[in-house]
Amino acid sequence: MTKPTIGFIGVGFMGHGMAKNIVENGYPLVTMAHRKRDAVDDLIKRGATEAKSPKEIAEQSDIIHLCVTGSPQVEANIRGENGILAGLRPGAIVIDCSTSDPVSTLTLKAEIEAAGGHLADAPLARTPKEAWEGTLDTMVGASPEVFEKIKPVLDCWAGVVVHLGEVGLGHKMKLLNNFLAMGYGALYSEALAIARLSGLTPQQFDSVIRPGRLSNGFYETFMKWTLDHDENAHKFAISNGHKDMRYLTNLCTAVGAVNPVQSAVKNSYAAMEAAGEGERYVPMLADFIARQNGLDPD
Structure with a gap:
């Protein structure tokens, strides 16, 4: 055929x-x-x-x-x-x-x-x-x-x-999928900054998270930038993450959802894009959050 x-x-x-x-x-x-x-x-x-x-x-x-x-x-x-x-x-x-x-x-x-x-x-x-x-x-x-x-x-x-x-359910589910992914990125970035301010290195942080229940495939590729400066491990732009979270905000408005966590996640990516770094990749959010906390990127 x-x-x-x-x-x-x-x-x-x-x-x-x-x-x-x-x-x-x-x-x-x-x-x-x-x-x-x-x-x-x-x-x-x-x-x-x-x-x-x-x-x-x-x-x-x-x-x-x-x-x-x-x-x-x-x-x-x-x-x-x-x-x-x-x-x-x-x-x-x-x-x-x-x-x-x-x-x-x-x-x-x-x-x-x-x-x-x-x-x-x-x-x-x-x-x-x-x-x-x-x-x-x-x-x-x-x-x-x-x-x-x-x-x-x-x-x-x-x-x-x-x-x-x-039709439409695929795109709705994809926005939820990316909410979880971008949420992980925001959480990891903030946790790494707090760890460094507290005297823990990214390597020490990773030594506990990677073998434990909180590790996942997203974490593994995300951390390749912080640990190895591998910029090709997780090629997804900050601007795309922000765009996806804007779309999800629209969906939340349409369905009347209460979305305080999603709004906070969106703003992490909005801030980095507003600073002119929208073309950098999602793992590099860790550098941006580090600088907001007065730290040099590690």
Whole structure:
């Protein structure tokens, strides 16, 4: 049976590995460049073809992945003059793998369906390493019929695929997932500063936390910056963490949630981005909090 043609927009840290696994699993792949050509050139060598716009990708694709920064970028790629809607095939499926605002997601669902297509949200968990290995986690919002069609493609780049139900639930769950992750980052950063002020080194702190019940995969990659200055271990920008927490604040407002802890977490990332350090990675929040406490980064 002929495999569907897959379009992929957003071959950055996560998208490059995802797209690589799709083409290596025998799917025809169409992609496009944004700011850098390295990933696109690599994918072309592996068998992909290149388009010049989202419209061109849509004209050639049965299933289109979007893996971009957030809702403004998703909306621009779908609604733009040369966007996906301008070239969408009847019955085509758009999969938004970005961490997006669920309010925007539901609006786009209606617009895509009016154009004869379908939308699924399948945001990601884990890191570029797992994206390259094809072992990401994804939480999916889609109708049962759409999920059945996209599941084999998701299996190319994900080791854990959870179908939560209707469109929008994937993005809602992703915001909760990132709330926990960004919360860990804020907690670890503040705890490390208090430890140093109290006469404990980061190494002593780690010697107790790492082997104990409070350790986890996030902790392990987060601490690689503080302990080893490995800036590539946890490549997730402060600006993205702040963006995700703003989206979650919007969701909290929409559902009437009381969210004092989430507000505090958001403000940790807001403060670092406001200080001009939004492009640094989340583990480097520990340096920012250290400086706020009068400490030099260790």
